[in-house]
């Protein structure tokens with residue numbers, strides 16, 4: 001897992017390092033520019049020096065642009081540099097680098113129509129977007145509207161018939177906290193960020209227009225010599241499972257827990273069976289489906305390694321949970337609202353590791369306060385955005401509100417607030433899946449870019465995710481770790497299968513994913 005930061009955290013780290021005398025702002029800017037130039041060479045090794053169109057803005061992001069111009073010029077590039085704003089008003093470090101560049105080559109005052117024209121005509125080379133970085137907190141200025149149009153048109157040209165676009169820190173116009181588009185954001189093939197990636201690089205706000213990861217291209221983070229200590233309250237990017245997933249030689253089945261997956265009525269059992277299959281494949285020692293009597297014959301015809309029990313009501317569930325070996329529960333997939341209202345309080349009373357999904361979320365949406373009061377730290381809620389909206393309407397409304405000022409409210413802040421209110425772990429699904437606990441600990445799994453798993457958008461894949469989290473908790477993962485690891489395994493299984501994936505395929509890909517993890 002690596003750390004990702006908000007713009008405020010990043011600013012705090014920079015300011016502290018500069019104030020302590022450990023490093024000067026000018027040194028940071030030099031390393032930032034050098035880092036971008038080094039990444040251009042690494043990511044585009046076959047790109048010979050030709051023309052680099054460099055767009056510099058009025059802040060320190062523009063300052064990085066002047067460093068990049070100087071360093072690319074030293075490497076034989078022809079530089080065509082345009083500055084938005086008055087050079088006399090540049091902040092000090094950016095002004096120093098403006099002056100160093102101005103002694104080498106021309107600075108063209110901003111002309112929106114001319115830049116659009118240049119973008120339209122460029123068939124190769126580089127475009128460096130150093131207009132705005134993490135400091136942008138308002139919509140893009142009107143004099144970038146035609147430039148935006150030029151960027152939009154470039155997107156539709158074949159990769160080998162257009163320049164490569166490199167964003168300095170973040171594509172201009174994106175909010176680095178939320179990934180949202182401040183109206184008129186650009187896009188990039190390569191985004192080079194400094195010290196740590198920002199939340200907005202990996203969040204994926206849905207469009208139109210799409211923001212965050214969809215705009216950044218390949219995100220690379222370069223070290224600029226800032227202290228490496230983790231920032232308080234930082235968010236972890238889930239890049240691999242955080243806990244051991246193998247089975248040790250001497251452990252027996254009860255050493256890996258017994259997951260109980262509740263099912264609903266006849267004809268509605270597929271969702272629970274998907275969850276149960278996922279719990280078993282992820283390594284729970286035993287898995288039992290507990291169904292209503294009329295559904296038993298249907299399940300019996302489908303289940304083999306998974307055990308089956310009849311479970312009429314919540315009262316009986318309390319009795320069943322006297323058996324402490326049933327150490328993780330999954331309620332929701334295919335459960336039905338009435339059965340959820342009966343079963344969920346009984347399950348929560350037992351204080352077991354519990355995943356609540358689907359009907360076990362929405363059945364309580366009319367009056368969530370008493371429901372939240374029963375939740376505890378071994379519970380994981382796994383809503384998609386629609387379910388989240390029902391349980392936390394105010395937070396969902398803040399997320400959906402139009403953005404005019406930044407930093408805009410992000411999915412990370414919304415899920416943190418939801419976890420604090422619910423008193424348990426909340427996992428909000430999507431191409432960007434955010435996990436938070438009531439203490440504010442948070443993680444982001446981003447199925448974007450090279451990690452994209454679009455075939456997960458298929459009926460029943462959420463049931464599999466719930467089963468994975470339940471199976472991992474049966475194996476002893478904490479609620480938070482189980483949720484984060486389930487999100488990772490879910491997407492890894494989808495990528496391993498590829499196009500044509502349906503939910504049934506996900507558990508069956510886990511053996512391959514485990515082998516690739518070296519288990």
Ligand SMILES: NC(=O)C1=CN([C@@H]2O[C@H](COP(=O)(O)OP(=O)(O)OC[C@H]3O[C@@H](n4cnc5c(N)ncnc54)[C@H](O)[C@@H]3O)[C@@H](O)[C@H]2O)[C@@H](O)CC1
Pocket residue numbers: 014025028029030032057058059060061062063064091131132133134135136137138139140141168169170194224
């Ligand atoms: N502070 C530092 O030590 C470092 C900063 N670095 C760079 O500095 C960037 C952050 O710089 P800044 O905080 O100066 O901010 P930015 O350069 O991202 O942009 C903010 C500037 O744009 C202006 N602005 C904002 N919205 C505008 C609008 N709609 N129309 C016109 N002007 C508008 C602001 O007044 C401010 O001058 C980072 O993204 C990174 O690229 C790097 O050089 C590394 C070191």
Ligand SMILES: Nc1ncnc2c1ncn2[C@@H]1O[C@H](COP(=O)(O)OP(=O)(O)O)[C@@H](O)[C@H]1O
Pocket residue numbers: 384429430431432433447452453454455456457458459460461462463464465490
């Ligand atoms: N485009 C996508 N990219 C990556 N993951 C996705 C995408 N669309 C959906 N998912 C994932 O697929 C799952 C869908 O869950 P859900 O919406 O509950 O579906 P269902 O109720 O049919 O099981 C979630 O884990 C979600 O994160």
Ligand SMILES: [K+]
Pocket residue numbers: 061129130131132133167168169170171172
């Ligand atoms: K930028």
